[in-house]
Amino acid sequence: MSRQAAGMRAWILQRITGAYIALFVIYLAGLFTFAAPADYAGWSATVASPAVTITAMLFFLSVLLHAWVGVRDIAIDYLGHTGLRLAALTVVALILLGSGIWAAKILLLTVHS
Amino acid sequence: MQSKTQRPVFLDLQVLTPRLPLVAILSILNRATGVLMFLSAPVLIWLLGVSLDGPAGFDRAAQFLDGFLASLWLFVLIWAVAHHMFSGIRFLLIDIDVGVEKEQAQKTALWVLVAGGAVAAITLIGVML
Numbered sequence: 233m234s235r236q237a238a239g240m241r242a243w244i245l246q247r248i249t250g251a252y253i254a255l256f257v258i259y260l261a262g263l264f265t266f267a268a269p270a271d272y273a274g275w276s277a278t279v280a281s282p283a284v285t286i287t288a289m290l291f292f293l294s295v296l297l298h299a300w301v302g303v304r305d306i307a308i309d310y311l312g313h314t315g316l317r318l319a320a321l322t323v324v325a326l327i328l329l330g331s332g333i334w335a336a337k338i339l340l341l342t343v344h345s
Numbered sequence: 346m347q348s349k350t351q352r353p354v355f356l357d358l359q360v361l362t363p364r365l366p367l368v369a370i371l372s373i374l375n376r377a378t379g380v381l382m383f384l385s386a387p388v389l390i391w392l393l394g395v396s397l398d399g400p401a402g403f404d405r406a407a408q409f410l411d412g413f414l415a416s417l418w419l420f421v422l423i424w425a426v427a428h429h430m431f432s433g434i435r436f437l438l439i440d441i442d443v444g445v446e447k448e449q450a451q452k453t454a455l456w457v458l459v460a461g462g463a464v465a466a467i468t469l470i471g472v473m474l
Binding site: 247250251253254257265271272273275276279295299302303306324327330331334335338342343 | 376380382387398399400402403404426433434437471
């Protein structure tokens, strides 16, 4: 993954995912400011609507990729020791992959069951 | 022996910039808020799962967010998201050659700080009203 995310590709990926995340965050801010879900029925209906489920899946995927590029940049800058950097990035990758699968499971199984 | 007289001279240019420039502070804050959001992500996903786990789960999630520490965390997180977003928009503008010059870059850096702070302030006022 790190080879694929190297250089120009990571740079472009970071900007595309960043723009999408910003749009979704603005939607979320609007939702919680002007139409905050008051109870479970309203909240689950909102999340279960196909448009929200699909855009939220894309949001989590974008966050996963965006966080990976960002944390990797920081690790490259501050963790000089190769083994230490590799270990740290492995933990980060596992956390991100686990979080992504967990979020997908919530969106697909908990809401649409 | 001409080479002896032409040795490189060390100029300590660090003394010319004694304080951390605003753009550097912004760069550090972009990373710090990014790391904070990365660390918060699993908690947020956990909250999403709990809130969608039936009416009792929804109440449990709401109750969790009512706690003092959780409220404080959420407040800092909202600021972090807002700040990181404005900071990112600034980077996108710099990519298309807007605000690259030193004076403009410093000005937009200040705007980002103010805009992030404004979102935090509005959030705080909204919670208190």
